[in-house]
Amino acid sequence: MEIPRDDLVAMYATMAKIRYFEERIKEIYYEDKLPAFDIAAGPIPGEMHLAAGQEPVAVGVMPHLRPGDAITATHRPHHVAIAQGVDLKQMAAEIFGKDTGLGHGKGGHMHLFSVEPSFGCSGIIGEGMPVACGAALAFKKQGKDNVAISFFGEGAANQGAFHESLNLAALWNLPVVFICEDNEFAISVPKSASTAIADNSDRASAYGMPGVLVPDNDPVGVYEAAGEAIRRARDGRGPSLIEVRTLRLWGHFEGDADAYRSDEYKQAMGDKDPMVRYPERLISEGILTPADADALKKAAHEEVDEAIEFARSSPYPAPEDALKHVFA
Amino acid sequence: MTATMTERKLTMQKAIAEAIGQEMERDDTVFVMGEDVAVYGGIFGATEGLYDRFGGERVMDTPISETGFIGAAVGAAVHGMRPIAELMFVDFFGVCMDQIYNNMAKIHYFSGGNVKVPMVLTTAVGGGYSDAGQHSQTLWGTFAHLPGMKVVVPSSAYDAKGLMISAIRDDNPVVYMFHKGALGLGWMTNNPHATGPVPEEPYTVPIGKANVVREGTDITIATIGLSVHRALDAAETLAADGISAEILDLRSLVPLDRDAIVESVKKTHRLLVVDEDYRSFGMSGEVITTAIEGAFDYLDAPPGRIAEPDVPIPYSRPMEQFALPDVDKIVSGSRAMMSA
């Protein structure tokens, strides 16, 4: 497949934005929490699951999306939300618990909800998959050619919701694409200790849909697989499952000692960092010059810094706002 | 208790892990399963060190398949084992509740008492650290509402060990809830009440007996879990005002020690219930009803409650603090009742 240069470049720019966003959140997360780590303290309290290393999964899907398409993501949602174009300022503000956030501080980092573009995520493993089926069902009933994309970790593929959703999607021929972000670990449990087969993409055949494995955390591989799956879905040819081998470069959550992964494992991951490999490839193929890459990175950083500044300087909600928004 | 027995202090987290380890040593049929309970030692340390001691056959990491492994615990319990299954956060019960309340809790009854389900379902509860609405709930009222399972919530390291040993030896399913803020975890806000004397040898604390953790004469503050600590701190402030608060740690909701509630209210004539769970249709209403049924003529003021105001737990700190019980709310609530 010939990939438009603009898409290749946009994928890099978005990866740079994601990585820098995660780096800034990580740094700010530790403010006022140390030396004795206190999860409740600092400008960003609570759990924090960052997606450094998983950028390719998100950016490879996004060039194929159209207005009106819907996404559900997981407890590790930032990369997907950023790639989809969820408002960065409001997203950052939500993570800071501010009134200007996507949910006025109600949801926080695991509960980011955007109307346009349509994005939702959840802290419960597997929870987004049936919801994506429902979005796809709505599109079908409304005669739209929109698609729903459900991102989930390989750990979620052992949850009942995964199997029920795949069956529903195939049975009802829904325009939905399931994207498994296989970073090999569900907190401390490796896939080999949780999953009876090696490749979750093989499970697609049990539900009568195509299953594609994208090895090697490659944005271009994701782009190709997602392009085909999304075309199928838009054409009314039903759902697909894509499994991407990706990397969780940091701990499961911030503060995770990550003792269950060896130093060699972590070193090997670092050597495969997509934020190094992908721009090198674009440069070696003459798609970008090093100067272009720097300029894109700089622009991405500026946008992130602005969003973070907006979040920091925004006001908190009033305490009694807790009582608002329970019902419409 | 002898001096040597009281010398050793443990956090509640270590007391729980010690209790499980001692029971595993005593009884081959006891085993543990759950997500990250083996190599990681449990996200909240409830199984710390057990994988190294007992190996992967008895301390089993599971896939993220709660319906599967909790249902499997039920099956193993029916067939001669005493499983301990960990549901990492109670908030996750949604994906597996059928196995819990339609199966674990009902098999004994359906069998006319012939089949036993001796298992423990451990789970972490509670908020206050901005983990938002899917990782901060207590939900003990939800479990207590459904017949057939005991519901235990320790507030001290001593009780945690004794109640865990009782739970493992119980022939009934026991839901054992530990409040994250009461465990004494290094990564939670430091809580001095989380550490206390724990005897080294195994011992039991009976399930269904409330505990008067502070005696008083003016008002009964009935509560459970981390709010016991909040109430103890509030009682100090109230004492300086000349208000003598009696703190009743319920320790379990099922069975509920109704006699202890009635007895304390007969003595103090006032009742304030502090509940980190949702306000309506839950523990606070049940405890107040118990007092009205058993000590109506003794009450000098309408019973009061401090509870979560029936909203999902918000993420942002100011809103979360507004929603959850704290020392100030207990102090002002008690003062208001004294002047009522």
Ligand SMILES: Cc1ncc(C[n+]2csc(CCOP(=O)(O)OP(=O)(O)O)c2C)c(N)n1
């Ligand atoms: C139903 C449910 N069970 C357990 C958890 C606790 N938990 C949070 S993240 C996680 C691991 C998820 O692994 P995976 O789906 O592979 O995603 P990753 O964290 O690797 O991105 C677990 C077990 C949860 N949030 N929801």
